[in-house]
Amino acid sequence: MNANDRSIIALVTTGHGLVHTYELSIPIFMTVWLAELGIAEATLGAVVGAGYFLFGAGALPSGILVDRFGSRRLIAGGLAGMGAAFVLLGLLPGLWGLGAALLAWGAAASVYHPAGLALISTGVRQRGRALAYHGIAGNVGIAGGPLVTALLLLAFDWATVAVLLGLPALVAAAAAWRASVDESAAVGAHGATGDGTSAAPAESARRTALWRQTRQLFASGFAGVFVLVALSGLYYRGMLTFLPDLLTPLVAVDLPIDVSAGRYVYAGLLTVGIAGQYVGGRLSDRAGTEWILAGALGLLAAVAAVFLPVAGWGTGALLIASAGLGFLLFLVQPLYQATVAEYTPPDTRGLSYGYTYLAVFGIGAAGAALSGGLLQITGPSLLFGVLAGIALLGAGLSAGLAVRRGQGAGPEEGEDRSP
Known part of the structure; x- marks a missing residue:
């Protein structure tokens, strides 16, 4: 691994860890x-959901901006925006202040995934190792970010904690802006072709190509996969958004501790999710990911259906149910990512993942508003029941894709093969 590879890996691992820390x-x-x-x-669910929506919806235009301005600049700008948004979160008063800061965070955070993954693909010669480190950094943010936040809240008020969390991203943004990396060092090393010139198409030609590729994608089996990953995103966001608040009284059934109890169970649940991601990645190497994904979503439906009754048995049962939820929740992510790859042609793979992030984090953001509304109107029982139904729909759709494939309607059925 050369100096350029190491510099890029340092940049993207920092960015990936911070994105999920904030999320x-x-x-x-x-x-x-x-x-x-x-x-x-x-x-609150609607306000938070709006910020999460921009986190997903901005991924597609961000991918276009990466091609135009380069990855390093976009990562630096995204880090600066995320850090500034969390500083503002602590400084702006009231609900409107929260909403403005969260919208700013979502817009800034949406830049990272297209820019970071593009930088790895074009700049790092040892791409596999870079992707492994990139995933580990994301897991550190997923598990460590909530834990650090919960611990800081023991010593400081929430506004001060928000400002403190924003500072590392501002420092990282300055380092990213000053970093010197060759973003095209690996072009040609992974089978890419080109003559080294920019050869950027005219704006009208770019838009025409984007529209043609989009029609090609949604005329194929990817349309079903898009709905499937949107359902997964609804479950993910609907389950996690209010979960720390829901967990605290459940833990306190036979272990009377303060309001922070649910925060620590939530952080532990996300830590178990790291193992789920690893197992899901291993399973995604097998053929027939649709059936595996259908089974995982079916188990998530079962967990949602029994979570509250099991939690009523005591703190030990709650911890076991929470661990199972965390494991399965992150198990499905590499499985649907692999399914996307199977249902899209190579020349539209980047665009397909842009739409995937739009579905998971953009459409999925509605899960935050859904969970907030259901909790206010009826309480947690109906929320968990609705989430179980969403997971069952996803399981049925994934099984349907598997059946169609087994009947000879392959992943690329309906694909536009015209020149």
Whole structure:
């Protein structure tokens, strides 16, 4: 691994870890906002969901910007925006301040995944090792970010914690802006072709190609996969957004501790998710990912259906149910990513993952508003029942894709093969 590879890996691992630190620390803050600011669940769910929506919806245009301005600049700008947004989160007053800061965070965070993955693919010669480190950094942010947030809240008020969390991203943004990396060092090393010139198409030709590729994707089996990953995103966001607040009274059934109890169970649940991601990655190497994904989603439906009754048996049962939820919740991610690859042609693979992030994080953001509304109107029982139904729909759709494939309607059926 040369110096350029190491510099890029340092840049993308820092960015990936920070993105998920912020993403999954927000539910920790929500436990405080609900208790101290008197915001209703439905209102808070809608506000948080709007920020999460931009996190997903911005991925597609961000991918286009990466091609135009380069990855390093976009990563630096995204880090600066995320850090500034969390500083503003601690400084701006009231619900409108929260909403503005979370919208700014979502827009800035949406830049990272297209830019970071593009930089690895074009700049790092040892791509496999870079992707492994990149995934590990994301897992550190997923598990460590909420835990650090919960621990800081023991010593500081939430506004101060938000400002403190924003500072590392501002420092990282400055380092990214000053970094010197060759973003095209690996072009040609992984089978890419080209003459080294920019050869960028005219704007109208670019838009025409984007529209043609989009029609090609959605005329194929990818349309079903798109709906499938959107359902997965709804379950993911609907389950996690209010989970720390929901867990605290369940833990306190026979272990009377303070309001932070649910935060630590939530952080532990996300830590178990690291093992789920690893197992899901190994399973995604096997043929027939649709059936495996259908089974995993079916298990997620079962977990949602029995979570509250099992939690009523005591803290030990709750911890086991939470561990199972965390494992399965992250198990499905590499499985649907592999399924996307199977249902898309190589020349539209980048665009297909742009739409995948749009579905998972953009459409999936509606899960935050859904969970807030259901909690305010009826309470957690209906919420978990609806989430079980969403997972069952996803399992049925994945099984349907598997059946169609087994009947000879392959992944590329309906694909536009015209020149």
